[in-house]
Amino acid sequence: MCSRKVSNAFRKEVTAGAGRRDFDAARRFIEDKKHRRFVSHWDDEEIRIDVAPNASGVSDVKTVFDSKTVIDFSGGESIFKPQGLRKHPELLATLKALVNEDCHAHDAGDIEREVGRTVRSFLRLIVWLFRHARYKLSKVEPELVQTLATELANGGWWSALDYDARFELLLQRANVDLKFRNSLEGSGHIGEFSCNMDAISRHLMLPIASASLPKAIVQRIAEATGSQRPVQKDKDLPLVSPHSLYQNLKFLNRCALIGGFDSFGERPFKSAHRRAIELYKGEHPDLRTENLGITDVVTIFTEAMRWIHVCADGVIMVCETARNELESCDPSVLSLEVIGDRVTRKTVALHEQIADSYGLPKALRALARNQESSLRHLILKLQFSCAIAVLFNHGRRREEVLGTGKTYGLYRGCLTPANDGRDGSYLDVYIEKTLQRYASMWANEIVERAVDVMERLGQTFRPLGTEPLAVAPTLDEARKEKLFVWRHFSYAAFNDRPNVFSFQEGAKLFFSDLNVSITKVSASHIYRRCFALIYMYRHDHPVLMALSRHLCHFTLETTRIYTTDGRDVADDRSIESLFAAIEKEDADFSDEFEDIRSTYFQEKVVNILRGVNRMTFAGVASI
Structure with a gap:
């Protein structure tokens, strides 16, 4: 990073009563450790940071603290009256160092939230210390x-x-x-x-x-x-x-x-x-996520699979039609209103032809407006189905899949075919809470299908007049091409950045016609917990260590939270009751199968004894 000459004002701030050694350390800090998100100068009275996601390619600078803001430093044993933190330059410099530390630690996360929390905590700490007559942290x-x-x-x-x-x-x-x-x-x-x-x-x-x-x-x-x-x-x-x-x-x-x-x-x-x-x-x-009932699991997963395997191709065809019609219109000849009408008519006509074949709603009422049976709603439902298919089948956290406001999330080219003799593919996915880096993990055909649908749907949102998207040549470039985005089919929308998929809005639409008992439909961690429970209670040979490694936990204790009930769980929602219901269904099926099999063999023996049927071995008739 380029060094910057330290101003006399900041020299006075940092060295006031601190000595040359502290000033030298602060200068090194400025020259070597200032994060690119920290955009204000170190002698500014405001602290300004860039809160834009790394992958956005633009900046979004916000003032997170103004040292002129009056804080009540009075009360208790304090000798000060309400005033701005600029009157206390050493403490202001410490706050800047803490904010800069946040910029380093949370560069890929919600930087605005983390910095806001740091500013509030620091100001509260200083107010409390002043009330106890402590005006320097080093003297506490x-x-x-x-x-x-x-x-x-x-x-x-x-x-x-x-x-x-x-x-x-x-x-x-x-x-x-x-x-x-x-x-x-x-x-x-x-x-x-x-x-x-x-x-x-x-x-x-x-x-x-x-x-x-x-x-x-x-x-x-x-x-x-x-x-x-x-x-x-x-x-x-x-x-x-x-x-x-x-x-x-x-x-x-x-x-x-x-x-x-x-x-x-x-x-x-x-x-x-x-x-x-x-x-x-x-x-x-007890902060354990609620258990999904088995009936709910079947209902949700069945509906998601219906959208991914039955409806997806139809939704993509409708989007392609809207895009193609939009590209064929010349805005220098036709007004935007006329273009919009032509795109809508063409898209609605195709939808009427294919709706029954692809299980889509009977009528497409609009393309962009937020109303029932609009194309926008079809896209949101399909994207939500793809999201929970990965959450259900891979046990990932929501933002590891979506990457809303993050530098990570599933991207075009995130799957590579397995070349080690296994079926399926390997998923390149960011592990956000523990590893905090990308990891390559095996993915089954359901995850493959969900990613394939999202990549094909994403082709319809690429800029107008461009060739179909290919996987970027470098991994860093590819990871910027996120899958969970969408556009309205209008010239204005294609001249702007894509919209970010809303999990909450998608959940509201997806569950609107489903009869499930989930208390909060926008919750996402229930699918990660469900993945863990199904593995532990339905797999023939579950190994807690294997589950822990897949979920990328640091300790087995954390994994056990996913596979055990909390204190206050209702009896009918406990793991024991939910999986006992499955075991009873399995037992009933086994009993029924055993009855059928016994009856079959009894009839077979009787028929053989009567000479109706002859059992043969290697083509030779038996007596």
């Missing part, structure tokens, strides 16, 4: 960090920083200040109430995320604004959970030993996970 005693950990275990940041009192003051102001009251309602979520989190955060002078707002407070804010829109917040996040406590303690460890920057002098916890378990006061929730 280990015992004080343990005190903070205990407070976080008792009530999370909500309790440690007394957010309840802050919101009471906010609501009091809302009752007397009309302009402020009106500013609290957000403009998003058409049809339901939402909070203006920017206005709320400015008033609180503390970082806050919408997901952490209790429903009762959202309801009171809605009543204060006089909004007629209903509050649709489903449930409150717990103030403390084992996972949230672990995340907080892990962050405190991150704030230690950051070379060249103000940081803790030692890691507060040898194991953040073990310490979180020791401190957590409540009952540890």
Whole structure:
């Protein structure tokens, strides 16, 4: 990376009371370790990062923190009043280092979410320390960090920083200040109430995320604004959970030993996970995914196979017709409206001819509009069917298949034929949580068919006037050609980037006509769990280690979570009851088969004794 001359302003920031050694370390940090996503300069008052997916080819720069934003550093033993973090340049430099670390660690993931979490956690930590008269991380005693950990275990940041009192003051102001009251309602979520989190955060002078707002407070804010829109917040996040406590303690460890920057002098916890378990006061929730009932498995899988093996060719033919008609029209001669009508008429006419042959809905009402029996809906259902076919049959995580907003996901050319004497192919797939790299794994014919359908469907979405897509010459290039994208069949759509497939929308359409008992149809981990259960309880010789290796777990304990029931599972949804039903069906079938076989041989013996039939051996009649 090119070095950049360090400004005098930043020299003062980093070296204030720190000495030449710290400045040299910071300079090396700037020159050698600054991530390409960190686009703001190190002496800027804003922290700006590029949040665009790596494969997008464009940039999307967002400001994730402005050091002029007023934070309430007052209260407790603090000598400071509310002010911006720019008044504390050493701490601002530490925050920049942590954000840069996020850019390195989560380059292929949801970088905006991870950086947002880091900024909120750091600001909360600084506010808490200031209230305890600690203004430098390097001056914080280990015992004080343990005190903070205990407070976080008792009530999370909500309790440690007394957010309840802050919101009471906010609501009091809302009752007397009309302009402020009106500013609290957000403009998003058409049809339901939402909070203006920017206005709320400015008033609180503390970082806050919408997901952490209790429903009762959202309801009171809605009543204060006089909004007629209903509050649709489903449930409150717990103030403390084992996972949230672990995340907080892990962050405190991150704030230690950051070379060249103000940081803790030692890691507060040898194991953040073990310490979180020791401190957590409540009952540890069981987070196992629900078990799919056998009837549901059969229903879902049968419908997915119907779309992949029966409907797929018809949907692709309809898409090819729409594309070909669009290519044949000259926009310099015909208006876009006329072109749209011609494409629609041609496509609808073909659909009417082939609908029965390919099991498609009887009528195609539109190409792009979001209504029943549109071409868009056919595409979404087909893509969802392909997605769950891979999830069911390979046990992969959702984003390993889809890669929504990621640099990975299934791509054109991800399958290569097996050349080791085995049937099937090898799937090049990214393992996102453990290995965090691509791995080559065997795939059966169902996965092969799903990938083939997606590759053929993807041909219809390539830019107009281009040759059919071939597999890219290099692996890095190929991995950018993701499969789960789609387009509307219009000139505007083909002049823009493809749309990203929505798993939630596809699930809603797919399950709209199915009678299943899944509590959340957009859940995806149920298919990975189902894969593990079917292997362990239906395979002739299941080996937990083999399953663990296929799922790419680091420990067998993690794999056992997939193959055992949680504490609170209903009796009729337990593994024992679900697979006992299969065993009973197998037993009934075996008994019935045995009865049929006994009757057959009894009749055969009687007929032989009567001379009706003669059993022969090697063509020689037996007596």
